[in-house]
Structure formats: C-alpha cells, structure tokens
Amino acid sequence: MESLFNHPLGLVSYFPRVIQFISSVIVLGITAWAVQETKNLTVIYSLVISVLSLVVASAALLFSCMIKRQRWHIWPILITDGVMSYLWLVAFVFLAQNFNAVSCRVILWNGLTACSRKYAAEAFSFIAFFCALVALGLDIGYIYWAKPKISAPMQERGREDQLGQNLANAGVM
Secondary structure, X not given: OOOOOOOHHHHHOHHHHHHHHHHHHHHHHHHHXXXXXXXXXXXXXHHHHHHHHHHHHXXXXXXXHHOOOOOOOOHHHHHHHHHHHHHHHHHXXXXXXXXXXXXXXXXXXXXXXXXXXXXXXXHHHHHHHHHHHHHHHHHHHHHHHXXXXXXXXXXXXXXXXXXXXXXXXXXXX
C-alpha cells in the first residue's frame, strides 16, 4: 500500500488541512480577544476547539509521518479529522445561535460593538469544519483507492495465464 504522503489524494489533502489550520488561528485570535472580558461558554468552547485543532491535528500528522511504513498509518489522521469535524460543527452551531439571536446594536464583547468579529469567528469556524470534513473525505478516498491490487484466483484467469503459471512453477520458463 502506497503511503498517504506519496499518494495524489494525500498530497491534495494538505490543502484543506492548511486552510483549516489558518482558520483555527483566526478563530483562536478572535475568541482569545473576546474571552478577556466575556466568560461566555460559546466563546470559551470555540477557543478550546481552536487550540485543540492546532495541537491535535499537528500531533496526528507528525505521528502518522513517523509510522508511514505501517499499513495503518492513516488511522490517526482519519480519527482526528472525524472528531475535529464534529467539534468544529458544534462550535459553529454555538457561535451561530449565540450571535444571530441578537442584533448588532447590542454590545456583547468587551463593551464594544463588534459585529464583524462575531461574524468572522462564525465564518471561520464553518470554514474549519468544512475543511476538516473535506480532509476526512479525502482520507476515506485514500483508504478506498489505495488498496493493493490482489491477483485473481486461478479459475478466473485465462488458460494462457494458467499455462504460464504452471510452466513457471515447473521451472520450464
């Protein structure tokens, strides 16, 4: 089985991971700014998920690179993408419920009207969710398409193939 890091789907899967990483950094910055004065559960949850996304995804990729000769090297990345996509979806739903329930005229964060920051955190949390989901789909595609080719049984092969195999086994060819 070819390694994920040498397979075309593996190379393509770096693109959504980089976008997810950038989105996580943006959400981390916005929610870290907001958590200074506001100890809202939504903000704290999004902050924790953005930190976890950076740390856990980096650790899973590093661990998978270290064991790339193993057949199961894709599983840490696959599990991480699955869990992180769910956590980012929950963060997006929390942010959407919290921010879209009130008008922009209401001052929620740090005594300032910060609608653009609220919407930016919401948008980038959705981008992080979507990129984690795309990376999960590419990982599943890699597992499906990168299977080693198994030769057909003897009865399904043609007569010429059987004869050639028999001659090779006998040492004639």
